[in-house]
Amino acid sequence: MARLILFNKPFGVLSQFTDRGSPTSRPTLSDYIAVKGFYPAGRLDRDSEGLLLLCDDGRLQARIADPRFKLPKTYLVQVEGDPKDDQLERLRQGVELNDGPTRPAEVERIDDPRLWPRDPPIRVRKAIPDDWLRITIREGRNRQVRRMTAAVGLPTLRLVRWSVGDWTLEGIAPGDVTEISV
Template sequence: MSRLLLFNKPFGVLSQFTDHGSPTMRATLSDFIGVKGVYPAGRLDRDSEGLLLLTDDGRLQARIADPRFKLPKTYLVQVEGDPQEPELERLRQGVRLKDGMTLPAEVACIDAPDLWPRDPPIRQRKSIPDSWVKITIREGRNRQVRRMTAAVGLPTLRLVRWSIGDWTVEGIAPGQFEEIFV
């Protein structure tokens, strides 16, 4: 059996156990996870929150992280603006980014989800509305969801990875993890 940790990565935490690239010490996985022998299966940007999977099984790690397996990743995304059908349809069809076209995404407007507060909080602007969309992608380019929403005129304010495949962060507090065996 393989050990799998479902970690709710807080905002500002690096998706690695050490910080070699900064003169100031930034928060890393080692600040939250004391389990030996597990490694992240993929990445989640420092300014993103939510589900990060860690495992002790190299094959499982590759299957989760490798885009060839097209494991769906669902994000709850707070965007600046009021998404209209043309922007949503562009996301559904795929968006041209500097590194090429994205695969089509599943996209829907949603009510504001009942999430934990973010620290620091999202800036609110009286003159510009914000909205929430749920986006599911099956590839994993660098900062892909942020680049996709920006490309259609909806800059991302907050990005929470909610699920990877059948695994979800639901019920796991920020900075906490749930351990399962698969």
């Protein structure tokens, strides 16, 4: 039976166990996860937070990470600006990025999700509003959600992956892990 770790990755942590090639040491998964034999199933950018799955089974790892399986990934996204209906519709239809069009996304405006404080906090500009969106995609290109929101004129301020498939962050504090059998 495969084992899966659900990790609430804090802002600034690399989605790998070592930081090779950097002149300064940055936080990595090894600062939070002491269990050996687990590997990330996908990635989460250093400046993104939230659910990162790690597993001890290569087939399960590939199934989670491979876009062919279209596993839904849901993000809570704080964007700069006041999203207009046409911007949200463009995200729902799929947007053109420099590496081609995205698949359609599920997008809805949500109330402030009252997440944990981010360290460092996001920049706040009094003259420019911000809003929260829930975005679900079924692919996983590099920095895809950030590039999608930017393409429609809504730069991402904060990005938290809330769920992958049926696995969620529910009840997992930043930096904490939950191990389950699959």
